[in-house]
Amino acid sequence: MQLPFIKAVTNQKNIFQLILASAIVGIMAALLGIGLKHITEHYEALLFRRATGNRFWIVVFPVTGLALIYILRHYLFKKKENKGIKEVFESNTSGKPLPSYKIPSHFINGLITVAFGGSTGIEVSTVVATAAVGSLASQKESFLKKYRRYLLCAGVAAGITALFNAPLAGILFTYEVIYKKFNRLFALSTVTAAAVAFGFTIVLDEAPVFNAAITQWHLRALPWFILLGILGGLQSVYLTKSVLFFKKQFLKFSNPYYKIITGGLVISCILLLLPQLYGEGYHAIKHSIMEANTTKLSVYFTVTILALLILKPIITSITLSAGGDGGVFAPGIFLGAFLGLFLAVVLNTFFNAGVIPLNFMIVGMAAVLSASIHAPLTALFLVCGLTNSYVLFIPLAVTSFIAMNTAKKIYPYTVYSYGAKK
Template identity: 60%
Template sequence: MNKTARIKKNYQFILFQKLVIVSVLIGFLSAFLGISLKKITEYYEEIFFHKASLHPVFFIIFPVFGLSVIYFLRQYLFKKKENKGIKEVFESTRTGSKNLPSYKIPSHFINGLLTVIFGGSTGIEVSTVVATATIGSVAQQKENIFRKYKTELICAGVAAGVTALFSSPIAGILFALEVISRKVTRAFVISNVISVLVAFGLLSILKEAPLFTISITTWHLKAIPYFIVLGILAGINSVYLTRCVLFFKAQFQKIEVHYYKILLGSAILSISLFIFPQLYGEGYHAIKVIFSTSEMPLTVTLTLTFIGILILKPIVTSITLASGGDGGVFAPSLFIGAFLGLLLASALNTFFHVNVIPINFMIIGMAAVLSASIHAPFTALFLVCGLINHYTLFLPILVVCLISKYTAKTIYPYTVYSYAPSLIK
């Protein structure tokens, strides 16, 4: 081996070593951030929601207080910068000169936490994604040799963050691939596999339980036609969610005084929470309740409640984001999917006596709406399987996720991530 070849080989080995080390660090820090945000949010959301349930006046106080605090933090602590969500990550990966500044880590952590615990009808997932992407972005800025791996290291942070939230390493890697990178390189495989393994290892050490503890026994071939219907309905609902987010953001941008946005958004959110407390925060508490009561017959009151929730959830999510809240469409999609699946299954059982399994429809509905909302069926598949730590429904979830995604794309080809403001009608 000549001297040039030996130097090149040594350089590649050193580069590989450094890539492994930085991937471990990104994986650990991103997972730690994701787990911390999840735990803190769950703890305080439960306390504040319980308080508001006992004293409904807090449904008025909490939203306006939370959005006001976020506004003042942005004004005086975070350089008056608006959080753009995952679009910030796209802008960073698609341009070599633009990086995610380090203040995005505390900004999204704190603002995502405050939004949800004070009743904002969204989730912490996008806040986690942007914060962990920033960890990867900051890491690649520290060494010149990592500049060409900018996208890969940002994806490593995102993958570890998603793994921490949903206990699914495969979902973490697939989300980074399907939504952020959209291409596979050797550096992507190395950095992302290492980061999610570190994240999953931390989850195992901390003995993190799945978000939903339910028992899935089987599914029946006779339910396939109804699963297809669910996929189509999920696609339609996801388009409704996407259009609501885009519409209300455009309308609120016309309001020049930001505090008017907060007052208007808080008023609409408070009224909605009075009518349907299930809309408070991430909504996972409501999903857990309907999991435990899924076998009840469908009445007129229950039907109107489900329909009202399905109509209002995209609206209050959109208004939460448009009035200054921090979050995205992950948790709302899972929420909408669970209620949509239960409504369809209950209607089939009550009026057509087909005896489908409601819990199966809820799980599949969660994955289907998420798949259609972010155009990432494989991410949705493994993410929801990770949420329940069960793969019995793997095949029907896969089929329905593909149906819902292509139904949504046929109706409206954009997601909230891919839409350009210039396209607003």
């Protein structure tokens, strides 16, 4: 008669252990994610100012960054390559732990890549590093081994939360992209870790990434938001195929030094033309947000935006293919922002649409990001976290789902899901 009672007590103890372990993982992942974000922002801004003051450094920095990553990988990390988010997929599928060296390797390599001008972001570096934090926690105590997948997910959820001040985005990204299943233990681990990480962002007074004064949107703009969703899906397919194409081409280099030099020089040439593509590119988005609603269509504006939309996927692809560490989060946000701005200005100029360009920049971010990672709920809540505003919730939701479905119909894979099948 006591067996059911004993079983219930044991289950409660197990759940408490999982919650406690998830909270600890949330603390560690939040510190790692917030630390990486601020260190990267500091050195990216520092080196970018140096590069814009003297264009010679634009030629030097990308090659230097790729060379440093290769040296560290070759000597410090014993020639163990980082495979990006594919490592998290493999660990989640097999149940095997992520090695602990993934924490410093992705932290350092992500920082170097972006700070030295590599045109990607630190999001994937953070995801893998914080997933490794969760995986490492499951190895410290024998009773936690059975929760390895859940603690890995807890690390991912906390990492995304820390980067974007968006706990729902962290949980939903883990569900939509990593785990793809939902049960009570998954909910307990990810919600606990994301809540703890979000608490850290509040205590540390982390500001939204983009300071955008969003006040309203008009229902008459909804058809144009739908068009933005379709265009965002097309742009994301171009990004995905560019990454896959250039990775295949760079695999043909038998000499790693040739790969580094070639990749670095191509990146430098593009940055000389478009310094807006340096690093994450958030500096260019912030500048455009301030001037979005007063932007007028001109030849210079048109050529610049089209060049950004065409060359950003190429420079991102080369950064990753030549050895840089990162993913398509930041590139998707960047492309969506400028796609949305361009569409709004064109609509107002030729169709007298009366749309708000700033709104289209924000919604465009979600459109391209959603289509790039096939995660519309993640994109929706992540962009709300980026701006600390839910005013555009409806157009964000509509556009995110339309963009994802447009991209899926054209090409069924993302950079992450294609790699996971290899």
